Amino acid sequence: MKKQIYCVNNRESCLNFTAGVVDSLRIKNSASTTVRVYDNGFIGVSGASGNCDQAELEKKAIASLENKVPYPAEKSEPSEIKIDLRKEIIKKSELVDKCKALVKEVAESNPEFILSGKFAVSDDETTFRDSDGVNYSCATSVFSAYFVAKHKDSANIMDEVYEVSDDKFEPEKIASDAKTLFDAYLAKADMPEEEKPIFITDPSVVSYLVNGFVAELYCSGASVLNGKLGKKVFSDKFSLVCNRNPEETLGATFFDGEGVVSKDYKSYLVEKGVMKKLLTTKKSAQTFGVENSGTASSPFASVPTLGAEGLSVEATDEDVQALIGDKKAIYVTTSSGGDMTPTGEIGLPVQCAYLFENGKLVGRLPEFSISCNVFDILGDDYIGACKKCVKNAGREKYLVFRAKAVNVK
């Protein structure tokens, strides 16, 4: 009988601030253990939070084999890898004072806004062991913060959000970035007059496409990417990858929920415009006879399920200037509520965006919607992806493409 043990430990300190005043500290220590056993083509699972008796969990997992949930059990090669990137991003004793000082500085630099938000510092450790001799461990530290800004004269519940996450705390850069953004909010700008202006967005617009890679949907003909596996679908410059390298993807675990480690910790769904893979677990890869993408997740006390941790668009250039030169562009910071039709038509309401010119934010644009087709913005209208644009702190990436702006308010 094959056995797997998947454990997650999390320690987090989180500060909340409201209207420019730090008003709470939350301390969270959590641990969870999931045990899976495989026998006669079936899987049994159990799990517990906090301290647990693993022998007891194993007994429960064996008992749950009675539920007859089919799952393949492949023999693993013995392997041991440990990556520990944990570090003290902010000294525990200084966390409250340093964050209070940063909130004070950002609030004083941006007196036109009421600021609320959170700072969080977390250490996570994930381990995977199996009865074939696999023993993996990955530990990371992450700092994250967001400032929700509401203009003092505004009747909206929020007007702009500045977010940052990194494995270091750089208060000067955060304060400077926040001021750049909030200053730009105060200036007004006109929409570029081109029929298809250049957009700079976070890569989340790609998320509309992700369902199309799910093996069950693709193989049942219900994917927007039907018939495209192995074919050139997108621009040569477009690569979509699940990058689990914790040195490159903040907080990532280098192995998936089933202990699969991809080459260089990366699994390409699209490489240079060619659709390379479907998203699978070991089970769905076997069911549909396709390559396993190594992207399973391991929810608490659950059979492995499909995931896409570390999903990112590969950068084509370091800096946005290399992609657009001195051309005007629209830098989108808030766009929510959009969706895609089964033929790939995207309607994406944009709540906050700025005119971007010569490497700088010029001013805030009126609300509008992006209207495009996913195969166009990642095809002929795709310009590239970069790591640097407006912010100096954090590890964001930016997608750059042309599309129509409609319903300009």
Add this chain to the structure above:
Amino acid sequence: MFKFRKGFYADIRIEDRFTTNISYKNSVAEQCREISEKKAFIRVFDGKMWYYASTDNADNAQEELDNLYAYATPDNDVENNPAIKILETNKDCVMRFENNCVKNVPLEEKRDFVQKTAAKFVSEHCSLVIAHYLDRYSVYEFYSSKGADIKYDFQTSGSVFSMSFANKGENFSDAIQKSGTAFDDVKVSDKEIEEFIKESENVLLNAKKLENPGTYPVVLAPIVTGVFAHESFGHKSEADFMLGDETMAKEWTMGKQVASELLSIVDSGTYDGSGYVPYDDEGTKCNYTYLIKDGVLAGRLHNATTAAYLGEKLTGNARAINCGYEPIVRMTTTVIKGGNSTVEELIAGIKHGYYIKNCKHGSGMSTFTIAPNVAYEIVDGKIGDPVKIAVLTGNVFETLGDIDGVANDETVLTFVTGGCGKMEQFPLNVGMGGPHIRVKKMNVQ
């Protein structure tokens, strides 16, 4: 039971949660599990800051409380802090589901139900059927240094059957969900299955592309009305957005006309189902709060901090998604109240517009959005062909004023999937609903 120290306010919330999750894909079991977890969340307030601790081990709550005191500085006047002063000290035990508990339904019986029902979802155009059964039984306890001592239970149960259809390169997916507070509520009739498949096939084979995106009159079905109420106005009624904000306090003066006089919206934890919250996570008894009454701003949603700040009454809306988080101001069940028209009358009044039957999701800021899944064209007062619409948008306040028809078929809905998200806390179980409503103009894209 717990030893609280003087000079601080403190409370302890414990949840003992049991869940079942069963799923099948194309009649093959994917998941079949029951989980029990007991966790605790502890809060200490010293008059200046709140200190929170979350623990996986509820039996250690006293130790966690003692550790948390070390962060805080005692204040002998803390009980006179306005936010502490208004906290209720209820003592109650409301156990409604013990005799009809989903824990007592054998896993085998639940699994048989899913398997047998899933087998009825058959269509020549469908190659993927995913069936879920989900239930939850929670027992909450709440104790505070002011003397609150509350115990209540909560239960939801539901089934979701989703089908993915494909035909000549076109594809379409939809799901039917049956939810309630008992295992018997999850059953789907053969007639419901037949009608669901027939409609889905019609959408797959006949849905037209939206030829002319623009502004049109729309009729929203109850589920879409519920999403609209939640996204367009519910979030704006959460009073934590008003802390330290004089502009908002002036803008949101009670008695102000904010919507069509046909519109009334309520939020209440008294409704059965996913938004049932007899006591919130600060121990406040649930209320029935009108947010808008006959088009006029009538109330907003509070925790103790916001109620004290604005000098208003508690509403029972301090909620956390689980014992990993602190309670913040959240909705419970948010409903647009029914009117006097019939659905037929709403549709008959439209020359060219759209009927939105269900939706995938919604969002709300100054502009709200709704992403339809099944929508139909309305031509000359009659429902026409299905149509593919990516998103509906509108300015919240203009749209609230543009509601010109409210039907008499108010429906309150409960869910076992999805939920409400606010900043880091997702998903929170909420309910929503309303009747069919007609809006004079919405942007259809």
